[in-house]
Amino acid sequence: MMKRLPLGKAFTLMESGPVVLVTTRYGGKSNIMTISWTMVVDFTPLFAMTTGPWNHSYAALRRSRECVIAIPTVDLLDRVVGIGTCSGADTDKFKKFGLTPVKGKLVGPPLIRECLANIECNVIDIVKKHNIVVLEGVAAYYDGSRKEKRTLHAMGDGSFVADGRKLDRRKMMRSKLPDGV
């Protein structure tokens, strides 16, 4: 079950560079794209992602100025790749990939129930010169009841790595962590 996560912790969902699904909604249609070109830009949180007119979702993103970043886990890999290799122009991806849209609180595009985490975002800027979209997270959710919590990282050559061993350096890092994290 998805529970609200304090916004001040939402950047931690993206910091490790996982492959994400990004949902958009425009003209009564929801769509999903797979993207790994993202980064955190600020703890508040702000995120950047690289996308442009070559993605069908870009028009919806530009027009609605909203999206949801949904973070999938290892068990969803084939759906993540499938979503990334077909187009919303001719496919209802929620239907095709058996994913459940969940209404968000603050934005129109849906959360994805099957994902580990979801972040509702507003588009606050598009740096056209570099195809960089800047997003502000406005609500975040985490499904702590899910057994599989390993996220995926794309290697860029068609292979992926799952999260492996966890290494704790919280004490050494304390001076660099924002309050409450």
Add this chain to the structure above:
Amino acid sequence: MMKRLPLGKAFTLMESGPVVLVTTRYGGKSNIMTISWTMVVDFTPLFAMTTGPWNHSYAALRRSRECVIAIPTVDLLDRVVGIGTCSGADTDKFKKFGLTPVKGKLVGPPLIRECLANIECNVIDIVKKHNIVVLEGVAAYYDGSRKEKRTLHAMGDGSFVADGRKLDRRKMMRSKLPDGV
């Protein structure tokens, strides 16, 4: 031993979102910062990273318009965290952390011999509004002789995850991969 990697494959070094070390050089002094807020922006390759005046390296980056992205592995974790929690203003980080600077071919900042991969970069733009620095990779190196190849991913809370199990989806992804990758 570091060997040249074709530039067309350099984006694959960064695609998974690893924690990286970024070296700069200005006024005869080399420095290193730890950064996980990076992303690929283009296959050519272009990268974006978030940094600003709060990092001592930023002045060198802005003035020299050059840097090297060095990609460390799990065995270097304590040095990666150490580098990220002290300042080049009062510390020679190569010396303090026992890292070996290696002269690059095309830029002034040094590669780091102990890292798995290095990418020489030019700063091609700074999007001041968002503290986003856009980099063009101009030479890339990979040390395939290294046994430990697992990179690190920051969780943002002072913990890290190492690369885990590798999952091959090259066939499914073929249509999305650039030639030669």
